[in-house]
Amino acid sequence: MEELSPRQLAVLQLKQQFLEAIKADDAQQVLQILQNGKLDINTVLDVKDPGMILASYKQGYWLPEYKLEKSWAMGIHVSVMYNALETALVLIQEGAALNRMPNGKTPLHVACEVSNSDFVALLLAHRSKINIMSLSGHTPLHHCTSRESVDCAKQLILKGADVNMRSDNNDEETPLHTAARFGVPELVVLYLSHGASVNALNFLQETPLMTAAFWAYDSMDQIYREDHHLVCRLLLDHQADPNLQEEDHKTALHKAAWNCDHILMQMLLEAGADSRAMDINGCAPIQYLLKVSDMRPMAIPELCYQLLLNHNAARVYPPQFHKVLQSCHDIPRAVEIMVNSYERLKPTNKWRAAIPDECYKRHEDFYDSLFAVCSNTPRSLLHLTRCAIRARLAELCHSGVAQLPLPSSMKRYILLEPEGILY
Secondary structure (H helix, E strand, O other): OOOOOHHHHHHHHHHHHHHHHHHOOOHHHHHHHHHOOOOOOOOOEEEEOOOOOOEOOOOOOOOOHHHHHEEEEOHHHHHHHOOOHHHHHHHHHOOOOOOOOOOEOOHHHHHHHOOOHHHHHHHHHOOOOOOOOOOOOOOHHHHOOOHHHHHHHHHHHHOOOOOOOOOOOOOOOOHHHHHHHHOOHHHHHHHHHOOOOOOOOOOOOOOHHHHHHHHOEEOOOOEEOHHHHHHHHHHHHOOOOOOOOOOOOOOHHHHHHHOOOHHHHHHHHHOOOOOOOOOOOOOOHHHHHHHHOOOOOOOOHHHHHHHHHHOOOOOOOHHHOHHHHHHHOOOHHHHHHHHOOOOOOOOOHHHHHOOOHHHHHHOHHHHHHHHHHHHOOOOOHHHHHHHHHHHHHHHHHHHHHHHOOOOHHHHHHHOOOOOOOOO
């Protein structure tokens, strides 16, 4: 390593002294260092930044991990990061540059990143650029990603931030997409009330509704996020189109079905989502549901199947029904709902092979009834009557059954409410 000269060592020490004074919000010492004239106010410092609050990189760039532990920053960036308001006032009065980004972000980006509305107000009052892009292609508004940053977003919008500006990167997200992805209903309401396009498309042709639907399931903690559900409700109430398709032709309902999210599926279906929409591979939402029924421990798959079938979803092709058993063999209520959507089903030799022996024993009464009912023809007159009513109502089945002059138990029967056994 090259040995530093005494002058270089002195500069490093002065920079370190300057940095520590800013972090401690020691405005007097900061002013003293600047007035000595030995350090430029916009000098670039090396700052520990493991959370990448100061840094922003273009997508596709690769950096070794040790490089991501530190960032370059000017004193004004550091004052924002450490909430050193008095020091920031001194730096601004002494002429600090407010729109430079030594490591990809301006001080205004940083203020939004840390949800500091006082700094946002200060920077905007001194003419920080509002719609400036970071190195990764995001405006300050894109960095408002939490409830704590709502006040920051309000100030930006009042000063002219563009709520429909897309990020200048591979995502091309509007701030509404970002709010939907992070699940912040307060930001969604704010953006919509200031003219955000509810059906704006990102690079993948996804709407904010699709984004919220996908991120409503936390795969790490295996829970469903209520805030994302609320975001979807808000978007639908503002006329978001549930049937728009992204580049692979998936709709929001495909994404909700993939998450096995019955709450969101019901919301979308009642808003007019097409239960038969097919993606680029010819898969409808029910096929997505089949793929994940045994992979979502917090889900209630039978409700998802019931919802889709009561909203006129296309049934699984009968010769392929063994795939239902492969996916749902340990969820007999789901199998029951699927079986009862047909007038009759004829078992194939693949049916029994699709059910593991230990699972068959666990649900022996149900599976004995399944094979007995499907092997003997015809099914009961009551069941055939149910099928006839469902066929007549078609896509109106879910809402139409409620209006029939029938006992509530009969209505539940028509709507495929599972009973635990087939007859």
